[in-house]
Amino acid sequence: MKKIAVIGAGPAGIEAASALAIQNMEVLLFEKSSNTLTNILDKAFLFPDFSLANDMVDKLNKKLLHQNITLHVGTEIVDIKQEGHEWKIIDKKGMSYIVAAVLLSTGYTPFDAKRKEELGYGIYNGVLTSLDLEKMIKYNHIENSMGEKPKRIVFLQCVGSRDEKSGNNYCSKICCVTAVKQAIEVKKLLPDTEVYIFYMDLRMWGQSFEEMYRESQEKYDVCYVRGRISEAAATFDKKIQFKAEDTLVGLPLKMNTDLLVLMVGMEASCGTKQLAEKLSIKGEYGFAQSLHIHLQDNETTSKGLFIAGSCKRPMGINETIADARSAALAVIEHLNANLSSNENVINKK
């Protein structure tokens, strides 16, 4: 049985491991954290169907019960070396593993909103990230810095995305629809709370996204303002005052809100950056670079080294799952090709 190393037990890693295991491959799945699916664990609902994130976590984790999968949590891979047709994986404790192929699914890390000093995250209690709000929604406990139900919540899109100042010119893709989703969730929980979303342009690219956007306005009265917020500060009564420009009206504005939610983008995770660098597959912004974005999007310049999920670029869970299955197929094709070339060599002998 061929042995494959999958590095990173997020949705991409688990889905690919499962697909490989079903195809009779032995999978060693490594996860740096003590838990799998760390980026989904605190999520309440998933877009666009508002399905429970916990269900997704349970279903994915169940796939790990396959007998061909060995999960190593709390195991950080620090080095990967190609040795002939095989790969040597070394973890932080110095343990090494020999495998036939490696699949990198080291994922993303949320943008650290503290880097946008002017928005006051980590300084003013009323400034949250989308991750903080998601936790509040999950536990049905949305409150302002005074412990009261917020009368107004304002979302700001593109924090750490499409932003030259933070060094990220790319779009993180999922923030627009996440804000729409969270705005609806807030309105379901707190119907009397005013909800505003400040955006540059809304990218409703996925199935049902546009409908969600429309519903948020028609059914939930979410108000959209085209413009970026330039700065935020706390007022005397512990609200958040911010300044922005309404670019449709063409006027600057100043507003107060109980909560300012920063829709943080996705950056290549630390593991992605380090391993992509080591393996010479580092692409733009530290993400891993595939061989061909259209035709070989799971393959890399090194044969036997594959990539899947948001270690390549920002993507949502459904895309990630599809990409992981595609990566598993690429791994199988590679191993089959190796097998037949080995058989040819044997036959010739």
Added chain:
Amino acid sequence: MGKYYWNEYQKTIADDNYFYERSCIRQTFFPGSETAFLRIIKEVLGKNIYDEENQHTCTGIGYHTDVVPLETTMTVVARLFSLMKDAGYENYVPSCVTSFGVFSEMIEIWNHQPETLEKTREYLRKATGREFDIPKNLVHPSDIIYKFRHELKEKMKYSLVNRFTGKPLQIVEHIGCHYAKIFPEKGVGKAEFPHVLAGMIESWGGEVLDYPERRHCCGFGFRHYLVQENRGYSIANTKKKFESMEPFEPDFIVANCPGCAMFMDKWQYTIAEIENKTYDKDGYGIPVLTYEEMAGLLLGYDPWELGLQLHQIQSEILLDKIGIPYNPKEKYKGASGKILPKPERPNHLLV
């Protein structure tokens, strides 16, 4: 709230041997500030600082109002640097935040465009026959006071504590826009949460007030002020700041920019005349100090020698809170010893 960013970014500030350049306007509005700075550097810290007598404008105000062309500003700046070179110094310390911004900008242009630097050298040579070096260290005097704030604290007689309540004074710090907003990395603490004045306040016993319009312009904004028809914009900016800080009841404001300290002081009179409104509880206005005045007062310098009587908002209430003694009879005593006439009383603002 945890304002941990305020300490995060530091810059290189030379230890000693400074070449000092005075401001065009500070000696009129805050006549004791620059002298106090020189005294602090020489007498309290025992450092070497050179006060060049042939210095001149940096062209800052003219430059920012498009009256003086860039090439002229560069050449004038180059001449100032040539004075530093002749005096044998490498650490340039301009008293004015606008000058600090102008010098930072010119150096940045020269660093990016060596051909422009060569042209400037040529212009200076042709105009004056002089040569110049780019300073090794360019800092604002407030950076130096910040750097030595702990050493100064040990020599201070007073602290920023209300002696009647025992609580820290509540202080608004206002940083000149050209200190860090143009080149954030050139300011202690960068642009959003500059630590240069906050560090002094915290070290000397006070508390910094973080009010919503903290970052907002003081209202100077060269063109807004210099074109008379635009002065409504100027005072509207200042009013916005005062309205924002009013609920926090600041004991005083401290600034590191000539324009900021002047406008936040003088416009309080104008707003009181226009609207019969002051932003303190008692109608006296909120005192505005320069950081040299703040440091000088705590070191025990005489308030009238520091020139506090020449501010629009009078400082006796603040002096009483800190416990600094002053002689009311000598408030308007001139350098000759003669008592000068008292200024006219405003209609609304109490003095």
